[in-house]
Each structure stands twice: as C-alpha cells, then as structure tokens.
Amino acid sequence: MMERNASDPGVLLREYGFERRFDGRGAIEWMQANWSKSLVFCVLYVALVFGGQSYMKQRPRMNLRRPLVLWSLSLALFSIIGAVRTGSYMLHILTSGGFRRSICDQSFYNKPVSRFWAWAFVLSKAPELGDTAFIVLRKQRLLFLHWYHHVTVLLYSWYSYKDMVAGGGWFMTMNYAVHALMYSYYAVRAAGLRVPRPCAVLITSAQIVQMAMGLAVTALVYRWLRQGDCPSRVDNVSWAALMYLSYLLLFSNFFYQTYLRRWSHAKTGKSE
Template sequence: MFPLNSSGSPPLTELSFERQFDDRGSILWMKDNWNKSFAFCALYAALVLAGKNYMRPRPRLSLRRPLVLWSLSLALFSIIGAVRTGSYMLHILSSGGFRSSICDQSFYSGPVSRFWAYAFVLSKAPELGDTAFIVLRKQKLLFLHWYHHITVLLYSWYSYKDMVAGGGWFMTMNYAVHALMYSYYAARAAGLRVPRPFAVLITSAQMAQMAMGLTVCGLVYGWMQQGDCHSHVNNLVWASLMYLSYLLLFTNFFYHTYLRRHAPAKTE
C-alpha cells in the first residue's frame, strides 16, 4: 500500500528497482561530484579532436551493427524514461495542476520519477558516445551536435543537486524527444527507409521543446518571487541562455535542411 499524496490520490505503482532507489544518496553524491562533469566534457572535447586528426588520413569505418545497437539501446532507455516520467507528470498535473507540475520538487524524490530523474542526468555522460560514431564514420560534425552534448551534461548535473523547479518538464520533454530521435537513428542505421516527414517531425519537436523550456524558465522566475517555486536566479539565467541558443540553432538547422531551396546548378 502506497501513502497518499497531499491531494489524496495514490501515487503511481513503483517497480522494484524504482522502489529501492535511494534518491537522498544520489542527490548528496551529485552535490559532491557534479563538477566532475567538466572533466567529462574536457575529455570529450580532447577525444573528438584527437579522433578527427586520427581519422583524417584513414578510410571511414562502417560500424553499422554497433550503431544500430547503440541507437536502439538509447531509444529503448528513452522510451521507458518518457513513459515513466510522463506518467508521473500527468499524475502531478491531474492532482495539483500546471503550476504544481513546474514548482513541485517531488519529481526528484517521488515514486517512479526519482529513479528516472537520476538516470537522466547520469545518461548525459555515456550519450557523449554518439560523437564517436560521427568521427569514426567521417561524417560532418555539426557545432549544434557537440555544443548540445556538452551544455546538457553540464546543466543537468549542475541543476539536479539543487532540485530546481521545472526539472520534471525539462527531463520528461528530453526523454520524449530522444525516444523519437534515437528510434529514427536506429532505423536509419539498420538500413530502413524512413519517410522524410518523420525527420521534420523530430526537429519540430526539438524546437517545441526549446520553446517550452524557455516558457518554463520564465514561469519559474515569476513564481519564484512568491516563494513557492524553488530555484536560483543564476540557474535560470544559464537555463534560459541554453534553451535560447538551442532554439536558434535548431531553427537554423530546420531552415537550412528542410526549407531552403538549393540554388540551381549553373550551366555553361
């Protein structure tokens, strides 16, 4: 039997590993170790540069099977994470309303979500491995790609330790978008022909995610002044700059990839 929350509604049923997860220990660990994310990012940048130099005189690698397995594993992780955190967010929305879904810190310690919140922030380190496939297959490495990986890792670890408001929305949206994105990558790596509209849908979802992230930041700042929405001004500044930069970069990518018409080839 699960205890009732403040609204009188029973929380979602926990799986055994979710029930056994120690959220207090994870938050304490992150308070002591979040700055190690800088070391991960520095190592990541160094390996990317070294890898590009190493591959420059060498032929590209196929890595089709490893890429399928990599993308599929991240797709499954993201799908499960999206379902579990999405279910909890729906529970908060239905029992406490929209404001509660943003300001309530229970996402970090509540049933179901506490495990997936920690799994989310930790997953940003292994996700850096995406870039290895781009480098080894000698594909074009976009600024958007590596910038996004580095800043998400830094911000996620930095914010989790303080259990800032809005985290439930940030993580759930990211899980959902990554579920689509990595499923697409897995299908493409497996040689399946994915309709172009699906790629357009993914980038559109990413743009919507960034716009919603900015909206949540604005709402947290306004409600924080009333004392019931826990965050810090410096955190909101970094979050807003991060989401704004993502929105501009993804919008630029969308325009150049799906809207801009290529100039016709010149004729002699």
C-alpha cells in the same frame, strides 16, 4: 509501514522493485559532492572529439553499422521507458495539482516512480557523449550544434539536479520523449531501412517545440521564484534561459538550412 497520502503518486502509479529500492536522497547527496566531474567529462569529450577527427583524417572511414544499430536501439528503449515513467508522474501532478505545481514542485526528484528516472536521466548524459564517436569514426560532418548540445546538457543537468531546481520534471520528460523519437529514427536508419523524409522533419520540429517550451518554463520559474514558491536560483534560471535560447536558435537554423532552404532550391531548380 508508512501510510501514504492519496495525493502521493505511488498510490496511483505502480512502482517496480528497482524503483522502490532506489535511494533518491543518496543520489542527490552524491551529485552535490561530485557534480563538478561533469566538467572533466566535457573537457575529455572535446579533446577526444577533435583529436579523433585529426587522427581519422588520413585513415579510411569505419562502417560500424551493427554497433550503431545496437547503440541507437539501446538509447531508444531507455528513452521510451523514461518518457513513459516520467510522463506518468507529470500527468499525475498536472491532473492533481495543476500546471504551476508541475513546474515548482520538487517532488519529481524524490517521489516514487520519478526519482529513479530523474537520476537515470542525469547520468545518461555522460554515456550519450558516445554518439559523437560514431560521427568521428565514420568521418561524417560534425555540426557545432551536435557537440555543443551534448556538452551543455551534461553540465546543466548535473549542475541542476544537485539543487532539485524547479522545472526539472518538464525538462527531463520532454527530453526523454524527444530522444525516444530521435534514437528510434537513428536505429532504423542505421539498420539500412528507408525512413520517409517527413519523419526527420517531425523530429526536428519536436526539438524546436521542446526548446521553446523549455524557454517558457524557465520564464515561469523566474516569475514564480520572485514570488517565493518556486525553488530555484537566479543564476540557474539565467543559465537555463541562455541554454534554451541558444538551442532554439540553433535548431531553428538547422531546420531552415536542412529542410526549408533545400526545398526552396529544389522547387526553383537551384543547386546548393
């Protein structure tokens, strides 16, 4: 049996059987050969979304409350577990190696505990496209932010995982944590339960913080990449920066339009 160094998180964090048996190296090799399939998923997704909207124009909206509850609850549980597992690993790296190592160390992709959840995160971006089916079939307003976010996260996640780029641990852990809140909120709302408005404000605020932090981590990756000890590529950093900046602007605009503007209009008695 191979001995582990005390700094190996597998010594401090309990691995479950399925995590221990997971072939992280094989997963990365599969993604290196197949990451371009994400382009196919995205093209099909966009075609089905806008084709579905056209199809539903002359048809009554579907209720789909129970399927939506199950869908949201499943993604909430997945995200909660993912956030706990990846968060535990990131906390270990932060306390044992410091902030810089937590960004630049590639161990998140191939070490015990986190390697399975990194792979699960990347794969989950494909089924998460199913979120939009509920919007289309229930004839709700489809925001540009919604489908743009789904497409770009899928493309960037698959593109980056194959190269095990720096910053991935932060990107994935933050996304898991925010999705844990978001899908829990969706599940409760779909079940017909009343949720205090501050909860929605909190979730959007968390998304904005996530995007700002993502931009900051990307900037640090670029800085330390130039010093030679943060494994990434300039093209990847450029795409990450554009992606997070666009998210930050879009989510901030959503926050303003949904909460601040409406609150201001309600206070002054103006109608939308």
